Amino acid sequence: MTDTGERVRATEAVAQERAKGSGPDWQPLQPQTLVDHAIEAIIAGAAAGLILPGDRIVEVDLARKLGVSRVPVREALRLLESQGVVVSEPYKGIRLRPVTNERVSDLIEARIALEASAVVRAVAAGRNRGSHLDELRAAVAEMELMAARGSAYGVAVADTGFHRALCRLGGNSVTFDLWETLAPQCTIIFGLATFGKPMAGVVEEHVDLLAAFEAGDIAVITRTLDEHITVMNHAMDYEAIVAQRRKERDLP
Amino acid sequence: MTDTGERVRATEAVAQERAKGSGPDWQPLQPQTLVDHAIEAIIAGAAAGLILPGDRIVEVDLARKLGVSRVPVREALRLLESQGVVVSEPYKGIRLRPVTNERVSDLIEARIALEASAVVRAVAAGRNRGSHLDELRAAVAEMELMAARGSAYGVAVADTGFHRALCRLGGNSVTFDLWETLAPQCTIIFGLATFGKPMAGVVEEHVDLLAAFEAGDIAVITRTLDEHITVMNHAMDYEAIVAQRRKERDLP
DNA sequence: TTTCGTATGATTGTATACGATCATACGACC
DNA sequence: GGTCGTATGATCGTATACAATCATACGAAA
Numbered sequence: 001m002t003d004t005g006e007r008v009r010a011t012e013a014v015a016q017e018r019a020k021g022s023g024p025d026w027q028p029l030q031p032q033t034l035v036d037h038a039i040e041a042i043i044a045g046a047a048a049g050l051i052l053p054g055d056r057i058v059e060v061d062l063a064r065k066l067g068v069s070r071v072p073v074r075e076a077l078r079l080l081e082s083q084g085v086v087v088s089e090p091y092k093g094i095r096l097r098p099v100t101n102e103r104v105s106d107l108i109e110a111r112i113a114l115e116a117s118a119v120v121r122a123v124a125a126g127r128n129r130g131s132h133l134d135e136l137r138a139a140v141a142e143m144e145l146m147a148a149r150g151s152a153y154g155v156a157v158a159d160t161g162f163h164r165a166l167c168r169l170g171g172n173s174v175t176f177d178l179w180e181t182l183a184p185q186c187t188i189i190f191g192l193a194t195f196g197k198p199m200a201g202v203v204e205e206h207v208d209l210l211a212a213f214e215a216g217d218i219a220v221i222t223r224t225l226d227e228h229i230t231v232m233n234h235a236m237d238y239e240a241i242v243a244q245r246r247k248e249r250d251l252p
Numbered sequence: 253m254t255d256t257g258e259r260v261r262a263t264e265a266v267a268q269e270r271a272k273g274s275g276p277d278w279q280p281l282q283p284q285t286l287v288d289h290a291i292e293a294i295i296a297g298a299a300a301g302l303i304l305p306g307d308r309i310v311e312v313d314l315a316r317k318l319g320v321s322r323v324p325v326r327e328a329l330r331l332l333e334s335q336g337v338v339v340s341e342p343y344k345g346i347r348l349r350p351v352t353n354e355r356v357s358d359l360i361e362a363r364i365a366l367e368a369s370a371v372v373r374a375v376a377a378g379r380n381r382g383s384h385l386d387e388l389r390a391a392v393a394e395m396e397l398m399a400a401r402g403s404a405y406g407v408a409v410a411d412t413g414f415h416r417a418l419c420r421l422g423g424n425s426v427t428f429d430l431w432e433t434l435a436p437q438c439t440i441i442f443g444l445a446t447f448g449k450p451m452a453g454v455v456e457e458h459v460d461l462l463a464a465f466e467a468g469d470i471a472v473i474t475r476t477l478d479e480h481i482t483v484m485n486h487a488m489d490y491e492a493i494v495a496q497r498r499k500e501r502d503l504p
Numbered sequence: 505t506t507t508c509g510t511a512t513g514a515t516t517g518t519a520t521a522c523g524a525t526c527a528t529a530c531g532a533c534c
Numbered sequence: 535g536g537t538c539g540t541a542t543g544a545t546c547g548t549a550t551a552c553a554a555t556c557a558t559a560c561g562a563a564a
Contacts, residue, residue: 110426113369
């Protein structure tokens with residue numbers, strides 16, 4: 001049984017444990033340091049639009065807002081920098097990474113590449129049948145529920161869960177960790193875009209994806225994944241969305 | 253022209269600039285903070301076997317050895333943690349990530365997946381001809397030179413350069429950054445393994461790879477890349493190598 | 505003998521204080 | 535008027551000091 005050894009947030013750690021299928025086991029609880037809290041807060045703040053892509057992030061301000069000193073904030077920012085969430089220039093400052101349509105496209109493409117690799121491996125290992133699909137099915141069900149309720153956020157969360165589970169089934173912990181690296185950035189971007197229109201279509205797409213996965217038809221899976229790209233990418237102008245958000249915020 | 257915005261070491265930044273082919277341009281020089289030095293030192297130390305996988309890393313000791321305070325060391329370790337080079341448990345300690353054969357295999361597989369994705373995109377964009385190949389050719393030449401000199405380390409460096417260039421030609425900065433994330437771990441592992449035997453074979457493989465790339469034959473490229481995996485993976489027992497190193501170090 | 509409570513040293517997490525660097529603005533000099 | 539030197543406030547980088555936590559060892563009580 002592979003253990004990534006990474007530190008993960010408590011909620012995810014639980015989900016990860018559940019996914020192993022070996023029943024509810026004791027989870028060696030990890031202390032939540034202020035660094036972890038800071039990381040989560042920054043991502044959440046970015047996804048909520050409190051800080052917009054390109055915005056300056058001043059350590060002391062952020063530290064004051066979070067009620068901690070600069071040190072944990074700095075360490076959190078360093079970690080986020082290595083994930084590409086923020087960009088930093090020594091002695092000049094840190095800012096939330098600006099969003100360009102090209103970057104969004106690259107981000108999605110990279111994510112798809114990782115997932116495709118994972119899927120191929122999962123199918124090769126026969127992890128595309130039976131109880132292995134439990135988590136995927138649950139995610140789809142959740143997605144349908146949230147779509148019915150009209151909760152775009154809920155759909156987005158379930159969507160992320162689906163792809164995460166898919167990636168984990170590949171069994172390659174490195175690939176999975178890389179995927180996790182990308183996840184926060186996706187959260188931020190899609191959070192800003194409110195994941196607006198499709199909803200119903202998205203759900204259906206995942207149903208298809210799941211079916212193709214169970215059938216082991218890699219060509220179909222790859223094609224379906226690729227459609228994600230084109231839809232996500234050409235359907236929205238993320239730069240415009242950010243500009244719009246900025247205008248809304250700066251005027252009143 | 254895309255700018256990843258990441259902080260990179262000066263030497264790499266220069267190479268990156270050169271690779272753009274737009275002539276020697278002014279490089280906006282980046283201050284080298286102690287954090288950067290610490291990162292480099294840790295990776296170098298690990299690759300040189302000063303610290304072995306699984307070894308405890310005590311902040312204050314490392315800080316003393318590097319002649320700096322704990323803060324930059326901590327930040328460096330945070331960054332390396334997010335890259336998977338070290339693992340950390342709050343209040344308990346940080347250690348160099350233990351090496352298992354499975355992990356090495358996963359690492360290589362993930363890297364190959366990224367490179368394959370990049371290659372497909374590079375070929376699709378027509379960046380597999382003419383001056384785009386300059387850097388690749390240079391890397392192969394360097395490899396041949398180093399092989400002739402019998403410098404395993406030199407070959408390894410050139411090898412890394414080749415694959416980095418290949419990945420960059422894909423034009424997806426996210427994919428490239430992910431690849432860079434994996435690079436230090438590969439450096440450490442292959443550094444320990446001394447990259448021993450093949451040498452001549454490795455050089456030849458890259459010549460083939462380059463030819464296939466120029467021909468745009470994706471199937472051949474993929475297959476050649478996959479051979480890397482199996483060779484690297486099944487040819488060596490990394491766990492045994494580390495154990496051997498440890499024994500050598502602990503006894504005298 | 506086993507188990508539990510407590511003390512102790514080591515190590516990490518966090519806060520504060522200080523030094524280094526940058527961007528900007530202003531005024532002197534040409 | 536333009537260019538350069540210099541001052542100033544803001545911000546980041548680093549060092550030091552203190553608090554929190556852990557692993558271990560030791561001893562008392564059952």
